[in-house]
Amino acid sequence: MELQFPSFPIICTIILLLFMVVMKTKRSQTRSACSKLPPGPLKLPIIGNLHQLLLGLPHHSLKDLAQKHGPLMHIQLGDVSAIVISSATVAKEVMKTHDLSFVDRPTILVSQILSYGNKGIAFSPYGDYWRQLRKICTLELLSAKRVRSFGSIREDEVSNLIQRIILMGGSSINMSESIRLLTNEITSKAAFGKQCKDSQAFLSAVDEMLKMASGFDLCDIFPSRKYLHVIGGTKQKLEKLHQKIDMIFSDIIKEHTENRTTSNADIDDECGEDLVDVLLRLQDGGKLSVPFATDNIKAVMLDIFIAGSETSSTAIEWVMSEIIRNPRVMKKVQSEVRQVVNGKRNVVEVDVHELNYLKQVIKEVLRLHPPGPLLLPRECREKCEINGYEIPVKTKVIVNAWAIGRDPEHWRNAESFEPERFEDGSVGYNGMNFEYIPFGAGRRICPGILFGAAIIELPLAQLLYHFDWKLSDGLKPEELDMTESFGAVARRKNDLYLILIPYSPLAVE
Numbered sequence: 001m002e003l004q005f006p007s008f009p010i011i012c013t014i015i016l017l018l019f020m021v022v023m024k025t026k027r028s029q030t031r032s033a034c035s036k037l038p039p040g041p042l043k044l045p046i047i048g049n050l051h052q053l054l055l056g057l058p059h060h061s062l063k064d065l066a067q068k069h070g071p072l073m074h075i076q077l078g079d080v081s082a083i084v085i086s087s088a089t090v091a092k093e094v095m096k097t098h099d100l101s102f103v104d105r106p107t108i109l110v111s112q113i114l115s116y117g118n119k120g121i122a123f124s125p126y127g128d129y130w131r132q133l134r135k136i137c138t139l140e141l142l143s144a145k146r147v148r149s150f151g152s153i154r155e156d157e158v159s160n161l162i163q164r165i166i167l168m169g170g171s172s173i174n175m176s177e178s179i180r181l182l183t184n185e186i187t188s189k190a191a192f193g194k195q196c197k198d199s200q201a202f203l204s205a206v207d208e209m210l211k212m213a214s215g216f217d218l219c220d221i222f223p224s225r226k227y228l229h230v231i232g233g234t235k236q237k238l239e240k241l242h243q244k245i246d247m248i249f250s251d252i253i254k255e256h257t258e259n260r261t262t263s264n265a266d267i268d269d270e271c272g273e274d275l276v277d278v279l280l281r282l283q284d285g286g287k288l289s290v291p292f293a294t295d296n297i298k299a300v301m302l303d304i305f306i307a308g309s310e311t312s313s314t315a316i317e318w319v320m321s322e323i324i325r326n327p328r329v330m331k332k333v334q335s336e337v338r339q340v341v342n343g344k345r346n347v348v349e350v351d352v353h354e355l356n357y358l359k360q361v362i363k364e365v366l367r368l369h370p371p372g373p374l375l376l377p378r379e380c381r382e383k384c385e386i387n388g389y390e391i392p393v394k395t396k397v398i399v400n401a402w403a404i405g406r407d408p409e410h411w412r413n414a415e416s417f418e419p420e421r422f423e424d425g426s427v428g429y430n431g432m433n434f435e436y437i438p439f440g441a442g443r444r445i446c447p448g449i450l451f452g453a454a455i456i457e458l459p460l461a462q463l464l465y466h467f468d469w470k471l472s473d474g475l476k477p478e479e480l481d482m483t484e485s486f487g488a489v490a491r492r493k494n495d496l497y498l499i500l501i502p503y504s505p506l507a508v509e
């Protein structure tokens with residue numbers, strides 16, 4: 001009798017079914033081991049809830065899911081078990097009451113490769129090394145004194161921008177690009193002492209990197225399936241980016257080291273140091289409890305550049321977008337700036353302290369468009385109970401700051417742009433009000449709030465002082481497209497194009 005072999009599609013179907021049964025069994029075992037997981041949407045084999053997230057923008061999809069399943073929700077992202085936090089009350093539980101249990105970050109491939117094995121601040125695991133980095137940030141790199149010391153860099157760079165764009169009066173200006181260039185230049189000069197040589201290559205590498213750092217990349221969703229990292233080409237791509245950035249950073253460090261040797265007398269002079277100088281001084285000082293190698297310095301440089309530049313340009317871009325859509329706010333904020341500056345040639349940093357309405361406008365924009373809508377992910381480092389649910393070790397924690405900032409339980413007319421809601425000054429950036437956490441909260445809160453505020457406020461004040469603005473192509477304010485892009489930082493999907501009309505102080509000169 002002749003043996004009949006089943007056809008290829010039948011074999012594939014049988015293998016797939018077997019695989020699904022194994023997966024299902026494995027998952028139900030896991031579930032029974034932690035039967036008190038928070039509720040969540042039904043999961044598909046292998047991909048879990050990925051299909052529900054990636055059709056739109058993850059922070060939007062997660063908000064919709066949370067409306068059905070609650071503000072503490074369990075989801076499965078491929079192999080990764082995650083909880084999603086979508087209310088101020090639960091955020092407080094995670095980032096205050098149980099902050100120590102959630103102070104770790106999950107490892108993602110981008111940070112592992114580009115950040116020299118998670119040696120930067122943002123992704124280094126909780127422990128002595130991370131605590132040392134935070135102390136360095138507070139006392140040295142991002143202290144109020146250091147941020148003030150970069151005031152002249154900010155003033156010069158913003159004046160350069162004003163001079164550049166004034167020549168383009170009447171024509172359509174790509175504001176997204178101009179703003180990005182500005183924050184890159186300010187951050188480069190503060191961090192590296194000058195504009196990054198090879199800055200185009202550097203910026204395109206950073207761009208690529210941010211796209212891959214959403215935490216929803218195949219490699220991060222199936223971290224143990226190493227073959228996927230190779231097949232998808234992500235690992236090779238990241239290694240190439242890493243080499244590019246590493247070469248640029250090596251040059252910068254070499255130049256700084258040579259300068260330090262030649263200007264020996266000034267080694268202990270802390271005035272006028274850029275951030276690389278500070279890191280090299282600390283490395284040489286021999287007082288660090290966890291010593292620094294050159295890779296540690298490079299990892300911190302990358303963190304500061306990305307955190308400082310991308311988030312701030314995104315914030316400025318959204319402020320310009322929101323106020324152009326809201327002529328009442330535009331008029332009010334411009335009158336404030338023009339009244340305070342009162343005919344002087346330029347806005348200087350001291351003027352900014354008096355711009356209370358501008359600060360309310362920025363706060364409102366960060367409520368509606370937090371540059372990192374899902375903050376940076378956290379990871380559970382010790383088993384913890386929240387609202388009667390059990391959160392196992394290694395669970396990824398996603399805090400939807402975007403959804404929390406639009407929660408009607410805390411915000412009246414939550415979707416509308418009303419800067420006056422911040423008028424009484426009771427809600428700030430310090431992570432004490434959990435309904436407003438664009439900079440995060442708890443031990444991992446952003447250490448760059450002062451640096452960030454300074455780099456956002458002055459450019460806006462100058463742009464609003466010197467020019468009136470209108471949309472290109474005869475677009476009406478309400479027609480401006482406000483779609484966000486996908487990635488770790490939610491920029492505008494399409495660049496913002498505006499036309500400027502010079503305001504009299506410059507015209508008079």
Ligand code: HEM
Pocket residue numbers: 121122123134142303304305307308309311312315370371372375376437438439440441442443444445446447448449451452453
């Ligand atoms: C609009 C500006 C900015 C926003 C909205 C922002 C937002 C954030 C958020 C949400 C986090 C995560 C907090 C958490 O997990 O609770 C973070 C972390 C961080 N930010 Fe910022 N940031 C901004 C500007 C800056 C600047 C200017 C710097 C430095 C120059 C900076 C440096 C960092 C660093 C190093 C971390 C990691 C902290 C850690 O994990 O310990 N940020 N930022």
